[in-house]
Every structure is written in C-alpha cells, then in structure tokens.
Amino acid sequence: MWSVWLQGLGMGASLIVVIGAQNAFVLAQGIRGRHRLVVALTCALCDALLIALGVAGVGTLITTQPTLLNLAAWGGALFLIGYGWRSLRHALKPHQLEADGYAQGPATARAALMTTLALSLLNPHVYLDTVVLLGSLSAQHGQPGNIWFGFGAVTASFAWFFGLCFGARWLSPLFRKPISWRLLDGFTCAVMWLIAVSLFTQGAARLPALGA
Numbered sequence: 139m140w141s142v143w144l145q146g147l148g149m150g151a152s153l154i155v156v157i158g159a160q161n162a163f164v165l166a167q168g169i170r171g172r173h174r175l176v177v178a179l180t181c182a183l184c185d186a187l188l189i190a191l192g193v194a195g196v197g198t199l200i201t202t203q204p205t206l207l208n209l210a211a212w213g214g215a216l217f218l219i220g221y222g223w224r225s226l227r228h229a230l231k232p233h234q235l236e237a238d239g240y241a242q243g244p245a246t247a248r249a250a251l252m253t254t255l256a257l258s259l260l261n262p263h264v265y266l267d268t269v270v271l272l273g274s275l276s277a278q279h280g281q282p283g284n285i286w287f288g289f290g291a292v293t294a295s296f297a298w299f300f301g302l303c304f305g306a307r308w309l310s311p312l313f314r315k316p317i318s319w320r321l322l323d324g325f326t327c328a329v330m331w332l333i334a335v336s337l338f339t340q341g342a343a344r345l346p347a348l349g350a
Contacts, residue, residue: 139286142279146290153267154298159218160257162329164299166322168306173250178303180251184258185268185295192273193288213260215337222330229323
C-alpha cells in the first residue's frame with residue numbers, strides 16, 4: 139500500500155504547491171514569524187478534513203450543487219479584494235515598513251485563525267481539488283487503498299504548509315530591507331486580486347446554467 143500512499147503524496151503535492159492566495163498568506167506570515175503554528179496547522183487540518191470528505195464520497199454532492207460553488211466564489215472574491223486592498227495600502231506606506239518587528243498581518247492568534255480559515259475555505263477551487271478530484275482518484279484504488287491514497291495527500295499538505303510557514307524564516311535577512319516588504323505586499327495584493335477576478339468570472343459563467 140505504500141505505492142498508493144506515494145501516489146496520494148505526489149498528487150496532493152501537485153495540487154497544493156501552486157501560487158495562490160492561501161500560500162501567499164502562509165509565506166508572508168512565515169517570514170514575519172507571527173502565529174506560524176496557528177496558520178500552518180489550520181491550513182493542514184482544513185485540507186485533511188476536505189480530503190477525508192472526498193475519500194468518503196462527498197465529492198458527488200459538490201458537483202451536483204453548483205449553487206454551493208457560486209456562493210463560495212462570490213464570497214471568496216469579495217474577501218480577497220478586501221485583503222488585497224489591505225496589502226496594497228501597506229505596500230504604499232513606507233513608514234509602516236520597518237524591517238524589524240514588522241507588524242502588518244493579523245495581530246492576534248484569533249485574527250490569524252479567522253483569516254486562514256477564510257483563505258482556506260472561501261475558494262471553490264479547494265473543494266474541486268480536494269473533495270472532488272482527490273476523492274475520485276482515491277476511489278480508483280478501492281478499499282483500503284482509498285484511505286492510503288488520502289493519507290498520502292494529507293501528508294503532502296502537512297509537509298508543505300509547515301515547511302513553507304516555518305522555513306520562510308530563512309528569508310528573514312532579505313526582509314530586513316523595507317523594499318522587500320513592499321514587494322511582498324505588492325505580490326500578495328496582485329495574487330489576491332487576480333484570483334478574485336477569476337472567481338467572479340467563473341461565478342458569472344455559471345449564472346446562465348443556474349437560471350436555465
């Protein structure tokens with residue numbers, strides 16, 4: 139069954155290791171060293187829950203309920219626009235960009251938790267990738283192969299988010315320069331807004347189907 143676990147590990151990694159709103163936020167929090175355990179653990183546990191739902195066969199429900207995807211798309215897009223605007227404001231204000239003790243980002247663990255949950259769950263792509271795609275791929279291995287496949291995908295998620303969040307501190311010398319923070323926040327804003335546009339476009343494309 140280890141071969142099936144490796145397949146799940148590889149497929150999970152291929153879906154997780156991409157530039158997106160969630161990964162941009164995790165990277166930023168890792169560099170700042172703020173609430174890293176909360177952020178990494180929340181991201182990994184959200185993935186684990188969704189992958190488990192997919193392995194259990196819930197993916198069929200998601201694909202037959204486009205309204206759920208639309209609600210997630212519109213809500214996620216609005217949240218990303220707001221967070222992107224916040225990052226842009228910080229990027230344009232040099233006096234807030236002290237290299238040491240940089241304070242931009244969620245100030246409390248609760249705020250970090252809520253932001254991480256929003257970025258993790260308000261994107262319909264996460265349901266398509268984890269619940270639908272990984273769930274359907276796991277089903278091809280039967281039982282208990284599907285569980286091993288899902289476990290491999292969960293392993294990839296934990297390894298990635300903890301590695302990204304805690305490994306980002308190696309970049310801290312680079313971010314002793316205020317310009318580095320400005321570039322990071324500008325990058326975060328661009329990622330958030332590009333994904334928001336994508337979510338709005340996809341939501342609008344599904345509207346005719348919903349009204350038919």
